[in-house]
Amino acid sequence: MIQEYIAVELCEQLFGGIKEATFRRNKEYYLGELEKEHNVRFGKRGRHITYILDPKEQTEQQKADTEFFEILGCDIGGKNIELMKFILKSIIEQKIVPVQDEIALQANRLGLWGTDSRGTVKNYMAFLKDNGIIVEPMEIPIWIENPIINRDGKEIWIKRKCDPDTGEILPTFHKRIVKHYYFDCVKNEAGKVIRRERVSDTTARAIEMAFNNLWTEAEQRELLSLYALGYTAMEMKKERSKVQARIIREIGREFGMCDCIRKEEPIINPTIKRQLNDYFNQQDNGAWVQ
DNA sequence: TTTAAGGGTCGTCAAAGGTG
DNA sequence: CACCTTTGACGACCCTTAAA
Numbered sequence: 222m223i224q225e226y227i228a229v230e231l232c233e234q235l236f237g238g239i240k241e242a243t244f245r246r247n248k249e250y251y252l253g254e255l256e257k258e259h260n261v262r263f264g265k266r267g268r269h270i271t272y273i274l275d276p277k278e279q280t281e282q283q284k285a286d287t288e289f290f291e292i293l294g295c296d297i298g299g300k301n302i303e304l305m306k307f308i309l310k311s312i313i314e315q316k317i318v319p320v321q322d323e324i325a326l327q328a329n330r331l332g333l334w335g336t337d338s339r340g341t342v343k344n345y346m347a348f349l350k351d352n353g354i355i356v357e358p359m360e361i362p363i364w365i366e367n368p369i370i371n372r373d374g375k376e377i378w379i380k381r382k383c384d385p386d387t388g389e390i391l392p393t394f395h396k397r398i399v400k401h402y403y404f405d406c407v408k409n410e411a412g413k414v415i416r417r418e419r420v421s422d423t424t425a426r427a428i429e430m431a432f433n434n435l436w437t438e439a440e441q442r443e444l445l446s447l448y449a450l451g452y453t454a455m456e457m458k459k460e461r462s463k464v465q466a467r468i469i470r471e472i473g474r475e476f477g478m479c480d481c482i483r484k485e486e487p488i489i490n491p492t493i494k495r496q497l498n499d500y501f502n503q504q505d506n507g508a509w510v511q
Numbered sequence: 512t513t514t515a516a517g518g519g520t521c522g523t524c525a526a527a528g529g530t531g
Numbered sequence: 532c533a534c535c536t537t538t539g540a541c542g543a544c545c546c547t548t549a550a551a
Contacts, residue, residue, distance in 0.1 A: 236528095243529065299526090299540065320516060340542040343517075363551075396551065406515075414515085440551080462549040463513075482515070518547075528537080 222276070227269040231255075285504060292496045295352045300345060303333045308345055310501055312355075312487050313494065318404045318417040319487055321346065356488050358399035362392035369445060377449050394454075400486040403428050403469070405478040424476060431472045439464050 232239050236251065244251050255261050259274040279287065286302055297305055307328050312319045317327050321342045329337040349355040368376035382391045403425050405418045420428070443464055447457060465483075473481020489497070 239529070247529090299538095301540095322516075336542080338542055339516090341540075344540075344542090347518080365551095394551065436551080458550060459548085461551075465550065466514080480515095484516080514549100516548085519545085520543105522541105522543090524539105524541085526538090526540105528535105530535085531533090 223273060225264060225266070225271045225273045227266055227271050231272060288500060292493060292500060293352065293354060294493075295354075297348070300348070301334065301341075304328055304341065305345055305349075306501075307331070307333055308342060308349070309354075309489065309497055312489055313498060313501065315402070315419065315486075318402075318419050318484075320417070320484065322414070323417045354490055354493055356490050358397045358485065358488055360395040360397050363394055363396050364390065365393040369448075371441060371445050375449075377445050379448050380451075382454075397485070399488065401425075401429075401483050402486050403473075403481055403483050405473065406480040406482050408480065420476075420478075420481075428469070428472050428476065428481065431475075432468060435468050435472070436465070439468060 226234065228241055228244055231251075232241050232244050235255075236244065252261060255272065255274060259276055262273040262275070264271040264273050289302065289306065290296065308319075308324055311317050311324050311327070317323055321339045322337075325334070325339050325342045326337045328334045328342070334341070346355065365379055367381075368378045371377055379393060383389065384391060403420045405420065406414055407416045407418070409415050444457070444460060447460060452460065469481050469483050473479075
């Protein structure tokens with residue numbers, strides 16, 4: 222859309238409120254700025270000169286980037302757009318392991334980034350969360366009925382927590398509705414991770430089945446009794462994750478893996494995910510046809 | 512008595528923007 | 532031109548967390 226401004230309006234609306242004098246003094250510079258994205262002509266309004274801005278045709282790359290920003294629905298500032306795309310693509314395509322260290326490593330390997338340090342990926346993911354692009358899984362409150370009967374027939378009473386104001390019984394825990402993925406974490410002698418490999422869907426299902434079998438038993442044998450010992454919710458959480466990690470690791474060994482690890486699959490806002498999917502497909506096809 | 516990954520903080524650095 | 536000030540990205544370092 223062609224738009225016409227006088228100097229004051231340019232300063233206010235396009236240059237973030239600089240003084241008109243500054244604009245006039247560095248006119249060449251500011252016109253240069255305008256000409257990056259517009260064909261600039263001049264006109265008149267009363268006694269004022271006007272600046273007529275006619276947006277330039279964008280290059281294919283610019284169009285693609287604009288489309289990407291529109292899908293995200295926010296401005297990414299001076300962040301590296303290719304790295305941002307790579308993070309989202311990693312999550313959507315499910316080929317590499319989408320933990321921050323690994324994303325940084327792969328992005329560096331592809332030359333999208335000059336370092337394999339995690340910091341930047343962390344910042345970018347925090348940005349994606351802040352902007353509602355990566356979202357938290359839904360949680361369902363669960364109340365366990367007391368008492369629980371252990372394998373040996375003993376009753377176990379889980380301590381209830383109540384809301385101090387309403388007296389309402391708070392949920393025993395919250396179940397997170399989220400998919401998990403599994404990967405093998407291979408380390409060298411020094412304990413440094415040398416590669417992370419995602420397992421196939423089939424293997425993941427097999428691990429999950431094995432896990433479900435072993436978990437119920439381990440819970441009965443190792444964990445429920447801890448409630449009776451007065452472990453707090455926090456401590457139980459810790460114990461559970463330890464036992465869980467151990468079982469996953471053991472199963473992994475059976476499958477010939479070094480160190481099997483289970484993580485929550487990051488969730489991308491479904492609407493955005495659908496659009497990104499189309500976008501990446503289209504981009505990849507375009508590059509391929511060329 | 513773990514351990515991998517995620518989160519917080521802060522210093523550094525570079526670039527941009529504005530002004531004298 | 533030269534000098535602020537601001538902004539924001541980056542990454543080192545350290546700490547917390549983990550689930551049905």
